[in-house]
Amino acid sequence: MFGKVAADMLGLSDVGSVIEPKNYDKVDSDDYVMHEDDEKIYFLIKSKTDEYCFTNKALIHLDGTSAISKKRTLHRYNYHTYKISHVVLETAGTIDLDVEIKFNIGGKEFSIDVHKKHIEELKDLYKALLMIAEICHENEIKLGFAKESIELASTTLSRVSSNENSIVTNFKEINEAAFEWLMKSRDQYKVKDFGYVFEKYINN
Numbered sequence: 001m002f003g004k005v006a007a008d009m010l011g012l013s014d015v016g017s018v019i020e021p022k023n024y025d026k027v028d029s030d031d032y033v034m035h036e037d038d039e040k041i042y043f044l045i046k047s048k049t050d051e052y053c054f055t056n057k058a059l060i061h062l063d064g065t066s067a068i069s070k071k072r073t074l075h076r077y078n079y080h081t082y083k084i085s086h087v088v089l090e091t092a093g094t095i096d097l098d099v100e101i102k103f104n105i106g107g108k109e110f111s112i113d114v115h116k117k118h119i120e121e122l123k124d125l126y127k128a129l130l131m132i133a134e135i136c137h138e139n140e141i142k143l144g145f146a147k148e149s150i151e152l153a154s155t156t157l158s159r160v161s162s163n164e165n166s167i168v169t170n171f172k173e174i175n176e177a178a179f180e181w182l183m184k185s186r187d188q189y190k191v192k193d194f195g196y197v198f199e200k201y202i203n204n
Helices: 002-009 021-026 030-032 115-158 164-189 196-202
Strands: 041-046 051-055 058-064 072-078 086-089 099-103 106-116
Touching: 021 030, 021 041, 030 041, 030 051, 030 058, 030 072, 041 115, 041 196, 058 099, 086 115, 106 115, 115 196
Parallel strands: none
Antiparallel strands: 041 051, 051 058, 058 072, 086 099, 099 106
16 A cells, blocks of 8 residues: 555556546547547546547547557447446545546456546546446347347248238338338447437536
């Protein structure tokens, strides 16, 4: 514990800071945001080695190797592809200088240390990530029900007797209708833009 406190006091630790919106264009992550496709930064944490950029569509992680190296590895996790889960916020103790937000995204575990002066902003991010996780989970269930429904309808229709000439026509019509219906369900239950969630919970 003493070593951790000493490192913080000497400025050697990798505790992050929350960047204000007016400075988003000054960070490296901004270069990788797809502004051309209406992607927007809603929350950004920067440490000596890393940047964690939360947009309306993805988490962009610039992974640094060390504080003295300029080498970065870019990772992008689209929310509709990489499921968010296990969102946890750990507040600071009496002598701690940092708080910690943890979550999984697409099987990748993140544990981000942030200076405790940013606790109120971290609470907002916690709520936003928790809500995105809940929305994606609920939509997965609804999409599963939609698939089960179309499979049941298809099975039922396949049992209806029909003359040979109309079988091909009926199959084609049913297949096209099922495909269109499933695509609409997928568009409805596979949310790609969570800007409305961030706008609701992020107040910085």
